[in-house]
């Protein structure tokens with residue numbers, strides 16, 4: 001089997017995808033029209049032309065604007081359902097998707113509207129495709145600690161449907177320490193915790209995510225390589241990094257995929273995984289990310305298998321499920 005077919009056949013878990021970042025322009029137009037919401041583009045082509053980002057903030061400005069058309073429960077359902085169809089195509093058999101409640105509640109959309117739509121899609125994906133999923137609620141780090149506390153309060157009635165909390169949005173200037181107390185409260189309430197760190201921000205933010213937020217995984221974390229002591233700790237603790245290669249390229253975290261450090265991190269023993277982040281904006285879903293790094297970095301089948309096994313090992317599924325998928329992947333030739 002060639003590498004491409006091998007990638008397609010590999011079962012995978014996705015651990016870093018923002019559901020609002022899966023919003024394809026075609027669906028955005030359809031929902032904008034049925035909700036009678038104006039968007040500042042005349043055509044799908046115009047939308048795509050606007051996607052020439054050069055850093056995280058220039059992307060986030062467009063990403064938040066796109067989410068404005070989501071109003072009704074069915075809109076959130078349709079958004080998540082379209083993503084699950086991509087998972088089915090890419091053999092993503094388990095996904096842990098982020099959602100940003102504040103992007104919606106700050107526009108007057110009820111928390112229940114968002115979560116009910118997403119949950120219904122998760123239930124249907126399990127039934128129709130056999131894809132399992134968890135929801136992770138992210139706090140927007142450019143907003144205040146107080147706003148994050150309020151969001152955590154709103155999430156408590158839905159505790160059984162939300163496995164964890166995360167931290168996303170503009171990284172530089174908004175270190176993990178800003179949310180130390182919110183994360184302590186979230187952990188006390190029984191949420192697992194993850195945080196974006198070391199995407200545009202320095203290795204110091206990864207230390208803070210580990211020491212102050214006590215995260216179960218680091219999202220991105222590619223800048224950890226700049227700090228040898230941190231690298232030793234990540235390896236010793238088997239701390240997962242949810243790496244997003246096409247995202248890093250599109251947002252100029254790396255200027256050439258051939259220079260991406262994911263293969264080096266893997267070879268050094270860091271528990272790296274492959275993910276799509278915001279696939280509609282960054283030019284590809286899970287398999288596109290696998291293909292991009294395989295072509296640029298010449299990954300072997302054993303390395304591809306290790307990346308896929310890592311994705312299940314780093315996920316929040318049961319140990320039995322982890323073992324089942326690992327054995328299935330190990331047996332692939």
Ligand code: ADE
Nearest residue numbers: 018168169170196277278
């Ligand atoms: N929100 C959506 N995608 C993000 C990313 N790559 N970094 C930070 N916040 C985000």
Ligand code: ZN
Nearest residue numbers: 018168196277
């Ligand atoms: Zn992200």
